Structure formats: structure tokens, C-alpha cells
Amino acid sequence: MDRRTFITKAGVAAGGAAAASVSLAAPALAQSNPKIRWRLTSSFPNTLDTIYGGAQVLSKAVSAMTDGQFTVDVFPAGELVPGLQALDAVQNGTVEAAHTVAYYYVGKDPTFAIPSSIPFGLNARQQNAWLYHGGGNELVNEFLGKYNIVAMPGGNTGTQMGGWFRKEVNSLADLNGLKMRIAGLAGRVMQPLGLVPQQLAGGDIYPALERGTIDATEWVGPYDDEKLGFYQVAKFYYYPAFWEAGPSVHFMFGKDKYEALPEAYKAVLDAAAKAANVNMLAQYDVNNMRAIRSLVGKGVQLRSLPRDVLDAAYGEAMKLYASLSAENAEWKKMYEPWNTFRSQSYEWFRVAEYTNDSYAYAQQAAGK
Template sequence: MKRRDFLTAAGAGVAASAAVAMPAIAQSAPEVKWRCASSFPKSLDTIYGASELMAKQVSDITDGKFQIQIFAAGEIVPGLQALDATQNKTVEMSHSASYYYVGKDPTFGFGTAVPFGLNARQINAWFLFGNGLTLMNDFYKKYGVVMFPGGNTGGQMGGWFRKEIKTVADLQGLKMRIAGIGGQVLAKLGVVPQQLAGGDIYPALEKGTIDAAEWVGPYDDERLGLYKVAQYYYFPGWWEGSAALNFFVNQEKLAELPKNYRAALTAAMAQANESMLASYDAKNPIAVQSLVKAGTQLRRYPSDVMDAAYKASHQLYDDIAAKNEDFKKVYEDMKAFRNNAYLWWQIVEFTYDDFMVRARTRG
């Protein structure tokens, strides 16, 4: 059938059946209600807001038949137990950060960020057009969940400190809130890492339970009020060249969804994934200026700290890979993807950004 004839026939069919077929389809669609446990407090509107956006889109696409209720950290389970709640079906899905669970297996780190890993565009490319998502979901099968990209913060800052860090020696004995494998690397440099959920960072820093803390970047850090209890704000966050957030869906619950609901969920999560990074890219430039006006002291990590951290990171990766086949498989693939990606970055992305930054400083 020619395209013109097809469209004519299709239009006639739709017109003739609209009064009957469309209501019948709507009436036959099942009502599904899910719960999603977030690892984040509502005050972090960009990260927490990604799960709200996802839920709204699912509802809109399914004409309200598929409803997902979002629960902030602590409302059903603590923020760092969102994955466990998904695994054991306390909730059908969660919005979290994979590297919160490196205590179970260090391979979890690759789902969010590892020190000196991929930037935001690179990890998205690795997930969607490389082997990243396939490799990670093969790993997540052990935990009964399927992962979908759930946002990205972009490049992160390197944390808030009560005192200046001038050499590696200044890190000795510091109690610092830091998640994921970055904490293990800093431990090699003398830091005592502490893993705390986002809502617990400010009181711990205020009371002196910790000496330093990293979270995300200017926008979120300002909202958490960290500048009020620590003066020095370091960059770059070498342990998170970007941080991918994750939607974890219980594998059995996902399989039970009607096909069109699975498609709606996938599309909604993809929109949330894209929206978060754009939001941070718009908000962080304004927030960092606000922080500086409030007295924050921006500091770049000294070269010897960066070099020591880079060396310690890769020594750690080699040690883990020698004992953990899952980690080795994902690490080798990510490393090869990173090397190719930075070849391209070196040619055009970096050179363009470098010129534009220098042009800006010249006015």
C-alpha cells in the first residue's frame, strides 16, 4: 500500500472507531500503583526532583493509570538502604546512587562514579552506546534489580574543609564524609572516610563529628548550608568527574508491567536523566558566585594531591581487579572507553573550552 493510501485509510479508521476504541482501550488499561524510595531529601530539589519528574511523566503518558509515589530518604527506609528495599520488594523501585553500595561489592562504583573515571557525557555514552549499561545490568542481576540512568550532576566540587589543604600531609587524620571508592583512595592518603546520607552532612560538620565533607556542587551545597560550617571549598572533585544517578527497578516487578507501561517508564526515566544535568549546568554558575559573595574561599587541589590520588586510585583498581572478576570486567571496558573518549576530547572538546575560558578572562 502506498503511504498516501495508508494514511487515508488509517484516518478513516480512526475517525470511525474513535468513539468506541479509544474509551475501550482506556478502560482496559490496568491501574498500577508503585512506590519509589529516594536516597535523597526533598530539600535537594534537583536530585530529588528527577524522581518526581519521572513519576509525573509516567502518569501523564498512561492517563493516570500508572502511578508512582515518591518517598524521600527516611520516609520508608534510610537513604542508604534504597537499593535493599528494591531488592526485597519493600518498594518496586528506587532512585539512588550505585556507589553508595560499594560495601557490598566495589563493582557498584562504576554505576555512578569512580575516581578519575568518565565525565558526564562520556558515562552517558558508555551506558547507552558502549557496553556500560549491559555490563552493569549483568552485574545487578545478582541483586534482583535492573538499572536505568537516572540523572547526572556533571563535574563535582572537591569538598568543604575547615582548614587549607596545601600538601598530601594535610590530609592525615581528617575525618571526611565521602562516598564510594573515592573514600577508599583518600584512606590511602591518610583520610578517615565517613559515609553519610545527604541530610546528615550539615549537622555532622557543624558538631565537628567530621572535619570535611563533599556532596555535589555549588547549587546543592549551598542549599545544604555547608558554607556556614566550613570555609574552604576545593576543586576539582577528582573522585567524581561526573556522578550518574540511578533508577533501580525490581526485576520481577518490571517483568510484570504491561508492555506499554514499561515503555512509559523507560521514556520517563530517560527524560529525568537528561533533565538533571541541564538543570545543574544552569544553576551551578549562579550558585558558585553566591557562595563566594558569602565568604567561601575557592581553592584548587595542589598538584601533589592530585598526582598522589591518581596513583593511589589505579593501584587500588589493580588490587581489586586481581580478586574480583566482575570489577575487572567492567573496569577494563570503562578504561578502554575512557581512553578513546579523551583522545577526542583532546582534539576538540578541550581545545574549544580552553580557548573560551581564556577568552572570558580576557574580557
């Protein structure tokens, strides 16, 4: 056989071998990256583009990182299940995932509040620090394992506003008998002070406030609140929401479905959830600074919550946490390490963050 014939035949053979190796590899690749489609129900209406949009950020990122092999279809509150039943839909297998706030489910166990926010708790940075590197995620998922759920942080609103009131609140006495939509454990803190807490999903708040079924409401902050139109039926806008200094929104996945995923897809979900977490907070920081100016321009009256309200609420919060620690083992297991982290984080933030912010904000307010 001459050299030219040998090279030609060898080339054909090599090409055939390469083709064979590709055909053999393709099924293995498909097995390691299977086609998976999940459904995710949100606790939020799609009109609230920032908080609802967190799930869309995850969906787009998951699809892009897997070349469309792993997709997550997002459904707004009410389309598959009511917004406040998102966790239940994951737990019973109606959907594979949810985008929700853990404190919506304090009726099941007050411990659900800690992963999101509890009165006089952590700001957004401290919350992320606790969840990602302070042992929080591990404690949260140990607790949620009893509900067959795995969770990942999937957004944060930053410190929220204290809410919309039809009448001015000048002192603690003005809360007596006031019916207010208020989330998480805040209602249990405020109830001994005379407030009558109500639990309503986002889409149900405006009509209740308009009809006078409730006298006040809190939701998130200027951007979302303006979209929901609360300023049209209540003109006094109070701050801050001491019960939500940095509330986390979570992605919740069915534990069985999550554990069945290839490791690569688990890594994709983790990266996508972190992207959604960072993006939501940044969006709110931009949107709220514009919306607050817009609301004031529409005649909204900004007010700070009276000091006697804050002092009384702080005292009630600490009593509630001590009581829950004595009677609820699940709460105690998560709260005690959380509280240690809170104390140490506050100590550090007072050194640099607080002093820097306080001075700079005072100078800006003075027009310097």
C-alpha cells in the same frame, strides 16, 4: 421495505454493532494498560529539589503518558527507609523502585561504583555515551540482576566540587588524620594518603560538620551545598571532585515487578528516565553557575586541590583498580570494557572538546 426504512434500520443496526465493538474492546484495552501503582524511595531529602526532583520528573511523565493508569509515588529519604538503604528496599520488595546512586553500595561490592562514578573517570557526556551506546547499561543490568534489580540512568550532576574543609589544605601532608565524608571508592583511594573516610547520608552531614565529628565533606556542588548550609561551618571550598567527574544517578526497579509490566509501560519508564537524566544535568548547570557567585559573595574561599594531592590520588586509584581486577571477577568484567571506552573517549575529547574549551575559557578569564 422502502429505502428510507432500510437506511434507518441499517443505521440502528450499525450503531448497535459499533456500541458492541466498543464494549468488547474496552476490557481488552484495560487488560493491555492495567492500573498499576508503584512506590519509589529516594536516597535524597526533598529539600534538594534538583537531585530529589529527578524522581518527580519521572513520576509526572509516567502518569501523563499513561493517562494516570501507571503511577509512581515518590518518597524522600527517611520517610519509608533511610537514604542509604534504598537499594535494599527494592531488593527485598519493600518498594518497587528507588532513585539512588549506585556507589552508595560499594560495601556490598566495589563494582557498584562503576555505574555511577569512580575516581578519574568519565564526565557527564562520556558517562551517558558509555551507558546508552557503549555497552554500559547492559553490563550494569547483568551485574544488578544478581540483586534482582533493573536500572536506568536517571540523572547526572556534572563534575562535582571537591568539598568543604574547616582548614586550608596546602599539600598532601594536610590530609593526614583528616576525617571527611566522602562517597564511593574515593575513600579507599584517599585512605592510603592519610584521610579518614566517613559515609554519611545527605541529611546527616551538616550536624556532623558543625559538631566537628568530621573535618570536611563533599556532597554535590554549589547549588545543593549552599542549600545544606555547609558554608556556615566550613569556609574553604575545594575543586574538583576528581572522584566524581560525571556521576550518574539511577532509577532501580525490582526485576520481577519490571518484567511483569506491559511492554508499553516499560517504554514509558525508559522515556521518563531519559527525560529525568537530561533535565537534572541541565538544571545543575544553570543552578550551579548562579550559586557559586552567591557563595563567593558570602565569603567562601575557593581553592583548587594541590597538585601533589591529585598526583598521589591518581596513583592510588590506578593501583586500586589493578588490585580489584585481580581479585574480583565482577569488577574486572565491568571495569575492563569501561576502561577501554574511557581511553578512547579521552582521545576523542582531547581533539576538539578540550582544545575548544581551554582556549575559550582562557579568553573569557582574561576579560576578552
